[in-house]
Amino acid sequence: LTATDLIQPYLFAADIPDGAVVLDCREPQHYEAWCWPGAERWDPVDLAERFPALDKTRRYILYCTLGLHSGYLAEAMQRAGYEAYSFKGGVRGLQAYAQSRGIPVATLQAR
Template sequence: MSEVVVDAFAAAHADGAFVLDVREPYEYVGGHVPGARLMPVGHVPAHLQDLPRDERIYVICASGNRSRGVTDLLRRAGFDAYSVIGGTSGWIGSGRPVVAGQHPNAA
């Protein structure tokens, strides 16, 4: 399994990493990592063509469970993907900022 701790993810995020939030829209609206693209877990298989193949994808959910499954799927499909351990809860718990409400990148 390819996973990354919140601190390593935060460093990548600061460098402009692609972040895929696989939670449901109501969860995303409640608070998400700035710049995260919403694609609920059930939509990912049908929208692989919408994801970048030329950069690493950091997959995040609420706690890390859903993101691990999506990361497995993406890696099998040839993507360079990593699940964020602890998810958005870990991000918030580490004192990092979140954005509430809709976001321009929301799908």
């Protein structure tokens, strides 16, 4: 796989831009424990089957525990013409990003 194989020249995102739709691809119990504010939880299998119904004009940032499922799904979405990225580093990367922006991890939408 090379950059020319992808719709976007890169697969991973290191930030969450304003207006992006954030998709949490983790197990329900992890999502219930906490998620990025406003994140929508999607089962990875369901997302793989149903992402074609999502709005192609939006930007999507996906994350999962390690970044494996979200990387695979972001690549599939890119190949289908979506602007989709996997958050670099999975949940740990997301937590570091949150802390660098002054968002305490404990306040990440505790449920």
